[in-house]
Structure formats: C-alpha cells, structure tokens
Amino acid sequence: MIVSFPNMGYSWPAFKTLIECMGVKVVLPDPTNREAVKIGVKYSPEFVCFPFKVTLGDFVSAIKKGADTLVMAIDCGPCRFGFYHAVQERILHDMGYKNIRVIPLDQADLLEFKWVKTLFDVTPTKNLFLYTKAVKAVQYFIKKTKYIEDISTAEGLIRCYERNKGDTTRVVKELLIKLDKTNKINELRKFKSVITNDFKKIDIDRSRDPLKVALSGEIHITLESHDNLDIRRKLGEMGVQLYQNLSVYDWVIHKFHLNFHRKWLEYLARPYMPMDIGGEAVWVIGEYIDRARSGFDGFIHAYPFTCMPEISARTILTNTLYKKYNLPIIFFSFDEHAAESGFRTRLEAFVDLIQGRRKQKRQKKEIKLEKKSKEPSYEVHGGSLYNSIFQFIQAG
Amino acid sequence: MQSKKTTNQRELKHLKSALKSYRYDKKSKIKVGIPRALHFYRFFPFWKKLLEELGCELILSPPTYKQIVEEGAFQGFGELCLPVKVYYGHILYLMREYPELDYIFVPRYVSERVEGYFCPKFLSLPDVIRTLPNIPKILTFTINVKENPISNSIISLAKTLGKGQREALQAYEKAKKYHKQYQDFLRKGTPVGYALKLVEKDKPFKMLKKKTPKNIKFLLLGHGYNIFDTYVNLDFQKKLTRHGVDVLTIENLPEILFKEPVIINKQFRPYWLHEDEILAAIRYYLVQGRKEIDGVIFLISFACGPDSLIAELIMRDMKVIRLPFLQIIMDEHTGEAGLLTRIESFVEMIKRKKRKLDEMKEKQDLKIFEEA
Ligand code: SF4
Ligand code: SF4
Numbered sequence: 001m002i003v004s005f006p007n008m009g010y011s012w013p014a015f016k017t018l019i020e021c022m023g024v025k026v027v028l029p030d031p032t033n034r035e036a037v038k039i040g041v042k043y044s045p046e047f048v049c050f051p052f053k054v055t056l057g058d059f060v061s062a063i064k065k066g067a068d069t070l071v072m073a074i075d076c077g078p079c080r081f082g083f084y085h086a087v088q089e090r091i092l093h094d095m096g097y098k099n100i101r102v103i104p105l106d107q108a109d110l111l112e113f114k115w116v117k118t119l120f121d122v123t124p125t126k127n128l129f130l131y132t133k134a135v136k137a138v139q140y141f142i143k144k145t146k147y148i149e150d151i152s153t154a155e156g157l158i159r160c161y162e163r164n165k166g167d168t169t170r171v172v173k174e175l176l177i178k179l180d181k182t183n184k185i186n187e188l189r190k191f192k193s194v195i196t197n198d199f200k201k202i203d204i205d206r207s208r209d210p211l212k213v214a215l216s217g218e219i220h221i222t223l224e225s226h227d228n229l230d231i232r233r234k235l236g237e238m239g240v241q242l243y244q245n246l247s248v249y250d251w252v253i254h255k256f257h258l259n260f261h262r263k264w265l266e267y268l269a270r271p272y273m274p275m276d277i278g279g280e281a282v283w284v285i286g287e288y289i290d291r292a293r294s295g296f297d298g299f300i301h302a303y304p305f306t307c308m309p310e311i312s313a314r315t316i317l318t319n320t321l322y323k324k325y326n327l328p329i330i331f332f333s334f335d336e337h338a339a340e341s342g343f344r345t346r347l348e349a350f351v352d353l354i355q356g357r358r359k360q361k362r363q364k365k366e367i368k369l370e371k372k373s374k375e376p377s378y379e380v381h382g383g384s385l386y387n388s389i390f391q392f393i394q395a396g
Numbered sequence: 397m398q399s400k401k402t403t404n405q406r407e408l409k410h411l412k413s414a415l416k417s418y419r420y421d422k423k424s425k426i427k428v429g430i431p432r433a434l435h436f437y438r439f440f441p442f443w444k445k446l447l448e449e450l451g452c453e454l455i456l457s458p459p460t461y462k463q464i465v466e467e468g469a470f471q472g473f474g475e476l477c478l479p480v481k482v483y484y485g486h487i488l489y490l491m492r493e494y495p496e497l498d499y500i501f502v503p504r505y506v507s508e509r510v511e512g513y514f515c516p517k518f519l520s521l522p523d524v525i526r527t528l529p530n531i532p533k534i535l536t537f538t539i540n541v542k543e544n545p546i547s548n549s550i551i552s553l554a555k556t557l558g559k560g561q562r563e564a565l566q567a568y569e570k571a572k573k574y575h576k577q578y579q580d581f582l583r584k585g586t587p588v589g590y591a592l593k594l595v596e597k598d599k600p601f602k603m604l605k606k607k608t609p610k611n612i613k614f615l616l617l618g619h620g621y622n623i624f625d626t627y628v629n630l631d632f633q634k635k636l637t638r639h640g641v642d643v644l645t646i647e648n649l650p651e652i653l654f655k656e657p658v659i660i661n662k663q664f665r666p667y668w669l670h671e672d673e674i675l676a677a678i679r680y681y682l683v684q685g686r687k688e689i690d691g692v693i694f695l696i697s698f699a700c701g702p703d704s705l706i707a708e709l710i711m712r713d714m715k716v717i718r719l720p721f722l723q724i725i726m727d728e729h730t731g732e733a734g735l736l737t738r739i740e741s742f743v744e745m746i747k748r749k750k751r752k753l754d755e756m757k758e759k760q761d762l763k764i765f766e767e768a
Contacts, residue, residue: 047699083666273520277519279516308515311476312516
C-alpha cells in the first residue's frame with residue numbers, strides 16, 4: 001500500500017510523518033502546478049469550489065506516481081468540504097482508477113478520536129504495537145505542524161527586509177526539507193534553534209519600514225501558494241510584513257479544543273456571527289476586529305470563488321465591520337481563471353492605498369494613540385520564535 | 397335606586413375595560429413581515445400557524461417579480477447564489493412598502509436532525525440580513541436540534557413577542573400539527589404552489605380535481621425556492637405541462653422513501669438535509685422506481701454550493717442506469733428562449749425514445765405471438 005494526500009502549502013512534511021510513523025510508504029503528489037489544476041478542472045463538476053478541483057488534480061498526480069490509497073481530511077460540517085472525498089472517489093473510479101481508495105480523515109472533533117480509526121485503516125498490518133505507533137505519529141505530527149507554523153510566521157516577518165530577493169523563499173524551502181529529514185525526537189526538540197539560526201543568516205535591511213498586513217481566509221487557498229498566486233511572496237516583495245494566524249497547527253489545536261486564540265476571535269465575532277458556519281468565516285470576522293484594534297495597516301481576505309461561508313463573512317465585513325473599524329480590506333476570490341496580471345495590479349493598488357493612509361495618519365500622529373487603544377487585544381504571533389525573530393530584526 | 401345605579405356603573409366599568417382590552421388587543425397585534433423566498437417554500441405553514449397563534453399579524457411580500465430580483469442582485473454581490481439575492485430583494489421590498497412593520501422574520505435554520513445541517517448560507521442568514529442598511533428589527537429563532545430542542549427556541553421567540561411559556565408550547569403543538577397536515581396533503585400529489593396558496597388564504601386542504609395522467613412523467617429535483625418560485629425559474633413547470641409532461645416533486649413522494657439514511661460510500665453519510673432528500677428520492681428511482689418515470693430534471697441555481705456536488709453524483713448515477721437527465725443552471729440572466737429550447741429538445745428526445753420502445757415492444761409481442 002502506498003499512501004498519498006493532497007498538497008496544502010508547507011504542510012506536507014507533517015502529514016508525511018503522520019503516515020510514515022505508522023509504517024506505511026508515502027508518495028507526495030507533485031507540487032500543485034498548471035497541469036494538475038487542468039486535470040482537476042476537467043473532471044470536476046463545473047461549479048464546485050476551487051480546492052476540490054485542485055485536490056483532485058493532486059490525487060491524479062499521486063496516482064500516477066504509484067499511490068493507491070489517498071487520504072482526505074473531512075469535516076462533517078455545514079460546508080462542502082465533507083463531501084469532497086465521496087465525490088472525488090466516485091470521479092476517480094469513473095476515470096478508470098478502479099482500485100483507488102479515498103480515506104476520509106474525520107477532523108470534526110479530534111477529541112472523539114475517530115481519526116485513530118483512519119490511521120489504522122491505512123496500516124496494512126494490524127497488531128498491538130499500532131497504538132504506540134499512533135501515539136508517536138501524532139506526537140511528531142503536532143510537533144512538525146508547529147514548526148511549520150513557525151517557519152511561515154518567520155517568513156512573513158522577514159521577507160520584507162531581505163536585501164537579495166528570494167533569500168527567504170530559499171531558506172523556507174531548505175528548512176522544510178530539513179524538517180522532513182528530522183525524525184528523531186531529540187533533534188526535533190531542538191529544531192526551533194535551527195529555524196532561528198537559518199533565518200538569521202538572511203541579509204536584511206533594517207532601515208525599511210514595512211506595512212503590517214494580515215492575511216486571512218479559507219484554509220486551503222491561503223496556505224497553498226500555487227492557488228493564491230503566491231500572494232505571500234508578492235506582498236513580502238512589495239515591502240509588506242505579513243501576519244497570518246491560520247495554519248495547520250492552529251487548526252489541529254483548535255480541533256482539540258485547546259486553541260484559546262480562536263476562542264478569543266470567536267468571542268470578538270459573536271455579535272456579528274454567533275456560530276461556526278464552516279470554512280473560516282467566524283474567525284475571519286474575529287481576526288478583522290482584532291487586527292483593526294491592534295493597529296494594522298491592512299487586511300486581506302482570500303477565498304475560493306463561490307465559497308459559501310466566506311461569502312457570508314465577506315458580506316458582513318463590507319456592510320458592517322468596515323464601516324465600524326475602518327481597516328482597509330481587500331477581497332480576493334480565486335479559481336482556475338484567476339489571472340496573474342489583474343491580480344498584481346489590484347494588489348499594488350491596495351498596497352499604495354494603505355501606504356497613503358499610513359502617511360496621513362502619521363502626519364496626524366494618530367498612530368501612537370492607536371497603539372494604546374483601550375480595547376484589549378490578544379497578541380499571538382508564534383510565541384517565543386516570534387520574539388526572537390523580532391529582536392533579530394530590531395537589533396541593528 | 398341606589399343598587400340600580402351601582403349595577404349600571406359596574407356594567408359601564410366592565411364595558412370600558414372590555415373596550416380597553418379590545419383596543420389593547422388591536423394595538424398589540426405585532427406586525428411581522430415574511431419574505432416570500434428561500435425556506436418560505438418549505439416552512440411557511442409552520443411559521444404562519446406559529447406566529448398567528450402568538451398574536452402576530454403576518455405580511456407577506458408578493459411573488460417575486462423583476463424589480464425584486466434586480467434590487468436583490470444589486471444589494472448582494474456577484475458570487476452569491478440567486479436565491480439569496482432574491483431573498484434580499486424581498487426584504488428590501490418589505491422595508492420599502494411596509495415601513496410600519498415591527499419585525500421582519502428571518503429564522504436561522506441550523507439543523508433539523510442531529511447529524512445534519514442546512515446550507516451555510518441558512519446558518520448565517522439573520523447575521524447577513526442584519527447588515528443591510530436601515531433594517532428594522534429582526535425576529536428570529538434558531539432551529540438547532542444539535543444543541544436545543546425546537547420547543548426551547550420557540551419559547552424564547554415567544555418571549556420577544558411578550559408571550560409566556562405555556563402559550564408558546566401550545567402554539568408550537570398547533571403549528572406542528574398543521575404542518576403535518578400540510579405535508580400529508582402534499583404527499584397525496586398536490587402541487588406545492590397550490591397548497592401554499594390555500595395556506596395563505598386560510599382555506600381547508602381540498603384536493604384539486606384529478607387531471608388525466610399524461611403520457612410522460614418527470615421527476616423535478618431541486619430546492620423548493622428554485623422550483624416553486626415561478627418568476628425565477630421562468631414558470632418552468634407550466635412549460636413542461638404544456639408539452640404534455642406530468643411533474644413530480646420531492647414533496648409529493650411518500651414519506652417512507654426518506655426514512656432510511658442515504659449511503660454514498662461506507663464511511664460517510666451526507667449531512668445536508670435537503671440534498672439528503674434529493675438523494676433519497678433518486679435512490680428510489682434508481683432501482684425500484686426505474687420504470688415509473690421517464691426523465692429527471694435538476695434545477696440548480698448558479699453558485700449553489702451543495703447542489704454542485706450532488707448534481708455530479710446524480711448525473712453519474714443516471715448515466716449508469718441510462719435515465720435521461722437534464723441539469724439546468726439558473727441565474728438572474730437566464731433567458732426564456734434558451735430555456736424553452738432546452739426543455740423542448742429534452743422532451744422531444746424522450747418522446748422519441750418512448751415511441752421506439754413502444755415499437756420494439758410491439759415487435760416483440762408480435763414475435764412471441766408468431767412463435768406461439
Ligand atoms: S469552505 Fe469554501 S472552499 Fe472550503 S469546502 Fe466550503 S465552500 Fe468549499
Ligand atoms: S442551498 Fe444553494 S441555493 Fe440554497 S442558499 Fe445554499 S447555496 Fe444558495
């Protein structure tokens with residue numbers, strides 16, 4: 001049995017560990033590319049949301065590399081996500097890949113431990129050691145997702161300072177490969193210093209004064225750089241410091257009911273949307289309020305075209321919250337027709353706009369007042385790593 | 397003498413208080429506007445009974461017409477599905493035409509079954525509607541059996557209307573009973589549009605005259621607001637009847653079909669309630685009912701999330717059992733002419749097929765006859 005799973009940004013080393021620790025072979029699909037998307041689009045229903053098409057493309061690519069069992073996360077929530085694997089399996093069978101299994105990884109509530117069953121499903125040999133294996137798998141998985149989150153936090157912070165374009169991107173790539181190769185617990189424990197050291201090697205220009213922008217939106221789109229036209233890199237190279245709360249770690253911890261940051265965001269969002277309606281809708285709203293209070297310069301909401309929950313969130317953001325908090329916001333809906341050129345122009349225009357706004361504010365010296373606003377805000381940017389990167393940037 | 401006066405006085409007092417309470421009663425009729433869109437087509441009888449029992453006066457927006465769609469589409473941005481835009485339109489209509497409304501009724505339907513959900517847009521409907529500019533107060537209740545029994549939500553609804561727990565529960569019982577009657581009435585084969593009209597006018601449920609059954613029978617799938625909103629779907633059903641087709645909708649099918657959960661594959665069961673019904677109906681016609689209908693039409697609105705996936709499954713099933721299947725996607729720009737030609741050619745195709753089948757059958761009969 002050879003297992004595979006769809007791409008989602010930097011998260012592959014973590015999922016790979018999760019399955020490899022169970023003693024199963026893993027192949028990775030090619031990094032999402034035009035060809036894969038094309039195949040996905042061709043065989044998917046026309047009006048389904050974009051992640052469906054992309055992940056289908058990834059699956060085909062994985063099957064061609066020899067995978068026979070595919071793992072797809074599901075969430076029996078209100079959204080389309082829970083239906084993905086069922087329809088995808090059907091489509092794959094009809095395409096002629098008759099022996100492919102698509103296994104759902106139920107993540108509706110991780111404390112129900114249904115996912116353990118999935119883990120056992122993918123292992124061919126069943127014996128008593130399975131439990132210890134599963135514990136190890138989960139432990140490594142969570143550690144690695146945490147490091148991946150750290151890497152992407154640091155990336156967002158540092159890229160806007162880099163002197164040589166592309167340095168950060170290179171470091172990120174190398175770090176992911178290093179992380180993938182780190183499979184001993186004591187090495188894994190020390191991995192944080194590897195991350196900080198590698199980032200500290202980047203040659204940075206400390207005199208710059210980047211804009212602070214938050215990126216939020218549907219998880220697959222905001223994490224997978226091919227789908228969002230590499231928005232993170234583009235923004236960084238335009239001189240924007242990027243903050244993104246969302247990551248696989250963030251999500252997994254949330255599903256274990258331990259993510260207090262998300263609880264805080266839910267609390268902020270409650271007057272506008274009292275419940276989770278799927279996708280990231282509630283947290284996008286909460287994050288918008290949080291970011292506005294802590295003096296950000298801009299906010300980006302990215303989601304797949306026709307994504308149901310995010311559209312509800314967007315309606316609320318534009319109609320009420322923007323008027324109330326006045327934090328500049330831009331919406332991007334991505335699908336296979338998203339074009340590079342128009343996208344770049346819109347992004348540049350947005351960056352210009354917030355630049356101008358900041359200048360105005362500085363003249364009025366409003367910015368100092370804003371920082372000490374009375375409303376509480378909850379600063380989580382990746383904990384100690386955030387601090388060490390921040391000190392590195394500031395230490396001349 | 398003395399006593400007479402006092403009785404008079406007493407009577408007067410009594411009358412006065414009666415008059416006062418009458419006035420009070422008249423004033424206290426709370427005016428509630430209900431938009432004729434989205435789940436109106438599914439739950440209206442229930443709401444009507446419930447709210448009227450709780451002392452509300454209901455005001456319905458008219459059937460959709462052009463301006464409503466246009467206004468709604470203007471208010472909602474491009475990626476929203478058509479039904480939600482139409483819903484906006486109805487809300488705006490109510491706000492414009494009835495400024496005296498105390499409330500607009502926008503319920504939140506989360507789930508009616510422990511393992512199910514409505515579409516995410518239903519979940520956030522009151523929140524989204526609340527963001528419209530100058531919106532009057534919204535009357536809402538949350539149906540979420542995952543967390544609360546329905547009666548709880550109704551009690552809190554009654555509280556906002558100034559009614560107590562007992563009245564709330566009584567109203568709920570009555571509404572439930574009425575809705576059940578309504579559903580049974582539909583299951584006898586009554587078209588939903590007609591039944592809703594009866595409900596609206598407070599008429600008893602009386603069957604339409606049985607028409608002579610037609611030669612061709614279609615199953616019409618889709619959400620109620622797509623199928624029964626005659627403006628949005630360009631009076632689709634009438635067009636079909638004119639072509640000599642009998643139409644069945646999900647509401648007309650016997651309850652027993654929906655009892656057993658649908659299984660798509662082993663590890664998974666679908667969770668959208670309405671899609672569940674669609675799949676259950678189709679499941680019946682895939683096997684036992686294969687001979688009972690001649691074709692299936694699925695009306696989908698553009699940008700509808702759930703339908704985009706379900707339609708794919710159904711299409712693939714239909715291909716396997718070779719039942720003619722037509723999928724029509726509507727948005728606010730759907731043209732009448734295009735739709736008409738599509739229906740016509742679909743019906744023609746089926747008629748041709750039927751004729752062929754009949755001929756073949758005749759031939760076979762003949763053969764058997766000859767052999768004998
Ligand atoms: S959150 Fe959006 S993109 Fe994701 S499955 Fe739901 S509708 Fe599709
Ligand atoms: S089910 Fe489809 S048509 Fe209905 S509200 Fe949801 S997305 Fe819109």
